[in-house]
């Protein structure tokens with residue numbers, strides 16, 4: 585039987601990344617908002633597929649090691665969360681061969697995150713400009729070896 589791909593969104597707020605199966609946010613307000621927003625947009629069935637929990641991404645993620653195929657964290661690192669503290673926790677819960685994707689604002693922050701990812705152990709780290717929200721947005725991706 586084909587096993588389900590598990591995808592964690594860290595700090596989803598009201599807009600978790602597409603395909604998210606699990607979401608973790610520090611704020612209960614955001615968790616409730618997420619539920620309401622996605623319930624309206626996707627209907628009850630799709631909404632029920634996201635399991636979310638409250639946790640502080642700087643302190644640890646409430647999942648076992650090597651669990652997720654994908655971790656996303658958009659518009660959170662740097663502005664809300666210390667990336668040096670949070671990136672190692674995301675690395676731990678990713679499977680070997682799993683992918684991470686960050687959306688961040690600002691070239692200096694993006695470069696700092698690239699360095700932090702490499703020192704954590706991510707390989708294939710790649711940074712590209714994105715104009716998703718702002719001119720100075722960057723998407724950074726990498727893989728856990």
Ligand SMILES: C[S@@+](CC[C@H](N)C(=O)[O-])C[C@H]1O[C@@H](n2cnc3c(N)ncnc32)[C@H](O)[C@@H]1O
Pocket residue numbers: 594595596597598599600608609610611614639640641642657658659660664665
């Ligand atoms: C600007 S919103 C980003 C929402 C969404 N990812 C997006 O791109 O639209 C930032 C989110 O990070 C969450 N957050 C802030 N500090 C956090 C922490 N220490 N751990 C987990 N989530 C946190 C906030 O509660 C909020 O939902």
